[in-house]
Amino acid sequence: MAPVRSPPAAVPAERPAASPVAQAAAGVLLALSRAARSFVLYDAGNAVVRQLLADYRDRARDALSAFGALAIEVRPFELAVAGEVVYREPDREKSLAFRLFRDGVRRLTLQPSVSWDELLQLLQILAVRYTAVRQQEEDIVTLLRKAEFGGITIEAVEGFTPSEENPEPELDEQAQRAARAQPPAGWDTPLPRLPQPAPIAFREVPEAELAALRAQASDEQEAVAELALSLARDLLAEASRAGWPLPNPDLSAFFAELRDALLADGELESLRRLIDLIGDTGGGELREATLRGLGDARTLDLVLASVPEDAAQLPPALVPFLPLLGIEAALDRLLPDAGTSEPRQRLLLRIVLARLPREADAVLARLSAFDPRLARELARGIVARAPERASEVARQLLGQQDAALRLEGLAALERASGAFPLRPVCDLLTDPALPVRVRAAELLGRHGDAAVLEPLRAQLEGKRELPPEEAEALGRALAQVSPIFAGRLFAGWLDPKARFLRGLSAQQRTLQWAAVAGEGELPGPEAEALLAGLAERGEPELRRHCLAVLARRRKGAGHAGAP
Known part of the structure; x- marks a missing residue:
């Protein structure tokens, strides 16, 4: 899957970046922060690091070309451009703004003339300061001044006051009321004695209450399926953007588990959307690995369980899965000793016929094991979908004890191509x-x-x-x-x-x-x-x-x- 550039994350502030220059600056700072942290996590020659560096370079070049100099105001946990917050991270260990502010930087300006070497050196300085909050190395202001940048200027102070470093927001009124609340009297006393339980008796639940419960369960199930699909979409987007290696056993295991969960809940439509989602993202190998899991007997049972026992027709959501379900598992359930009901046999027969002519060998190998009615249907399916196999069908059926099967063998023989075998007839x-x-x-x-x-x-x-x-x-x-x-x-x-x-x-x-x-x-x-x-x-x-x-x-x- 080819890596793609992801859009900058939304800024969780009261007034998110809206102007074009603020959005461009947000992209540059996000790329700078990610690239700086990657030096801590990966080797410098790693493919992920190279991709992050390329993303940082391209975003900086585009922003400076389009809007000129970027003057970045540094706050304790925020970075702002033209008065708009373009970066915010309250976690001190991860915050780029906190490290700049802590070391005294109050404004950082990137000039249009800045070179890639200077941008790369700025990244290296910030990466050094990402390794710990306090070490023996020099602070950012000192390192920036020593670098003698031509295209990057800074405004700094000689220190900071504790109130500036960590300005905490005041509690809102609701939180303050909760802090002043007192527990009710007797909250730590023993619980009151409960009455003796009444005898268990059957009670008919009104249909209205049952309908409400069913609707609630259905809504919750659909909500879970939508959440799972959203997670799968985000995971695929990140894998595509970051260029994760393929085949990826972790991704395969995740989507196999998600596939089985959707099948167990009967969410066939959601499963179809999942398969389409993987295919649209370009994950061909991942899609094939997910589809291969549909061929085992357990999956077939889950699919059949989603269809009413007396259903005469397959639901539309199941039809796209017919060519994907396991042929051997379906044939096993068509055997005389499987005890499959007649309506289920009709569904299984449709599943087997949908796999023809691709799975003609599997059907021919077990044709004589089925009862005459099913054997005739399967033989007709092979002859209709794979006429070139009619001679093989005829040879198997002409030797059967059931006269109806021998008649079906003669019908298949008449449709066979090549020389007509006179001796057996x-x-x-x-x-x-x-x-x-x-x-x-x-x-x-x-x-x-x-x-x-x-x-x-x-x-x-x-x-x-x-x-x-x-x-x-x-x-x-x-x-x-x-x-x-x-x-x-x-x-x-x-x-x-x-x-x-x-x-x-x-x-x-x-x-x-x-x-x-x-x-x-x-x-x-x-x-x-x-x-x-x-x-x-x-x-x-x-x-x-x-x-x-x-x-x-x-x-x-x-x-x-x-x-």
């Missing part, structure tokens, strides 16, 4: 769940090649009867992958060696059902004429199937399910 043609088998056949019809023809035919020609929707999906898939190959198969299935449309086995009926569905996918008028002929001659169930396929074909919706 062909294996799903024998899946125990009918919806999975149907979905696998549909995907093979859209993405398959000659390699999938034999698995599709084998599934249809097996020695068993298939449900109508599965037979339809397999027949359409054959027609979509290879119309010529499928046309030959369909001709044999529609005209079996057994008696036509009478005395057919269950397996032959399955093949006919698949062939009718597949004919609806074949190009050319021959397929449509064949379907129309079957509709006229077939049994009622086959007739309805043929008419449905014809209607779908004419509407151009060949992949829709039969009504």
